[in-house]
Amino acid sequence: MASGPAAAIRHRAKRGIIRQVRALFNDQARGERPVQRSSDALFAPGSPIQRVHGDVTSMMVGGVAALLLQMLHPAVLAGVWDHSNFRTDMLGRLRRTARFIAVTTYGQRDQAVAAIEKVRAVHAHIAGITTDGTPYRADDPHLLAWVHVSEALSFLDGWQRYGSRPLTAVEEDHYFADFATIAAALGADPVPRSRSEAMALITTLRPELHADDRTWEVARIVLGHRPDNMLAIPVQAVTMQAAVDLLPDWARAMHGLPTPPAIVRPLVRTGAMGLARTLRWAFAD
Template identity: 60%
Template sequence: MPAFSKNYVRSLQLKSFLIGRVRATFHDQSRGEGSLERSQDALFPPDSAIWRVHGDVMSMMIGGVASLFMQMLHPAVLAGVWDHSNFREDTLGRLRRTARFIAVTTYGQRDAAEASIARVRRIHDKISGTLPDGTAYRAVDPAALAWVHATESLCFLEAWLRYGDPAMPLAERDAYFVQAGRVGRALGADPVPETHAAARLYVEQQRPHLRADDRSREVARFLIERPASRPSLAPVQAMAFAAAIDLLPPWARDTHGFANPAITRPLVRASATGFAKTLRWAFA
């Protein structure tokens, strides 16, 4: 076989391997889940900013992990996970369900997206409890939902700007928050920032209400130290977590007690950038 043909076959095999690993990570094949068909009848049009941002696997992975670290600094959000989630036994399943929700509400048919939102609202309605200081909490609290929505949207966009399109125009960045805000409001979040600047300001304003404690440290340690679903994915998982910690605002890293040495940042960012490009090549 000519060298060109061999290289072509190898490239196809590599593409197939990467696509298979990503699909196995984000879709529960035991439940018949596969890649979601992008619908022309989605909540957002194909040329929308949210389609671009949510369509990049690596930046979504990095942004998703960063948003988890941000969200657990909110006492009520952390309590909901601690009291009502089986994250220790089903970490990958929880991440899959979150990824599936984002995919369905971004690309799925409108009725499927609305049904998915309604299902999450029903789940949230059953979640309530008491914080360690005796304060009552409910998952349907608009302020807690606002924190989850804003940090998730902001981390997704910041990861896209770092690893996808650093030159994304400001108008498109703001359009992303308007579009993502539709889902946030439908879930009951309030307030919902509708510009990049407003999202950053909102997060900054919430700092007095945030903290790290023994429970947040245990959850963060569990996520960071959890073995990869396959040994071959361990380097990618380690890289994604390092990039997610690097993506956090400095005050959030300090609150968690995460290290982010300046000497390692160029290597972390270069590695994540290279792998992001590889995944885009595989899925092109």
Template identity: 60%
Template sequence: MSEGNRTTNPIKRVIRNQVVGMFNDSQRGEVPVVRSRNALFTPTSVAWRVHGDVASMMAGGIASLLLQMLHPSVLAGVWDHSNFRTDMHGRLRRTARFIATTTYADRSEAEAMIRRVRSVHDGVRGHLPDGTAYDANDPALLAWVHVTETRSFLDAWIRYGEPWMSRADQEQYFAEMALIGGALGADPLPRTRREADRLIAGMRPALKVDARTAEVARLILHPAATSRLAAMPGRLAGQAGVDLLPRWARALHGLSPSALRTPLVRAGTLGVAQALRWAFR
């Protein structure tokens, strides 16, 4: 945390320390990403605005994971080549760090991060249970991961941060994020909300749920008691993430929040978002 972000308010300090601890692994020497004027995006970009809100990014991140895991090949890549079952928090933390670095860090750090992710993808390949081959460098799979993230992050920000967001700014966000998706090898790349909707609709016939999908969803939404995600606001973010899913995706997962719970989840998440904004202001 930079000198300018320090505060003498003990409540703010406690909240900040908890958030910093959740997203930065001190044992690995991680420290918060420093914002740079030489980042891939300028301080006036829509990406800086959307990605700077912790609560909405947590909810959007969970929604995007639940969407991504509906694709058998994406699920297989995670299942076969990661330790998410024993370290779900670590996976979410690494994803958050990738987003923070590619959004705010110096351009050289962002480009190095993208190269590292691409090198990891080089070793992620295998076969589905039915024998179908998968490869993490498949442009269509990368496009699916990209569109679920961008759509979920944007929808979460609109719901909890900027419900009046203009359509022009929404389109600008998709256009900005296409820079990252393209650098990772995704194709096709949605540059408007309409293109994102079309890409998601075109992928729906390939989506399905099996026992492994259900296991991933359970780990995301019901983390182990020893995980930091098990505490508030982690559990609330999970419920907010489910609420962000399209109705058809909730149906595939077998998730059907009650009509009475939804307003409570939204109000609670908004309250957490406002508290975090106050703490980091």
């Protein structure tokens, strides 16, 4: 193993990156620590879902894209707008989502089940009326299906673009089938179990989507967020640009976000790929 000043510098750089990432995904003020991988998790080690959900860049980029997609459904948007402190604590909401994904993907089976039951209990008390007078409930299987398929497609597409090795078509379907077990346990219905089923569900649900001032306000908050740590600002900028680029053209248009010019897209993707490689280097043993 290499030693000396150069090795010490690399070690400090890695530790610094790891600290920043863990601070992003764990509320250290509340004593949260990274979720430990368990041999008794819901999914097998090395399974497609563990590979996809374990890649920091893919999940950051895919997570932001998923959130922007989800907010295009008026009832989902209303639930977030009326029943969360998202506008004042965006990082907190993203952390909670990331932690739920980590616990249900890697945590001990009993911890994963408990996390799912906790979310179901919260959803059971969330209800309201959209701006057009339509009643909604957070535990509506139909709405949960939209939230799930938005996440599944965005996480997977983030991996396929920025992961270390793209999944095969068979592995993609394995990913959807595994993730479907979590969605079904949360009460979502229908739940896609393959890429083709996921794309069909998106097509079915698209007529229900709508964008208005509140949708665009959420997008402004998400994409305009600036981290407290000045060193993290470039990383944040790359992540947000890559998330917008990951969105389907129709979703980007609904948000009023410009399509990156052809000459810019390679720069965005190169930047995000560079970020992915740096983070994998930092977390490598």
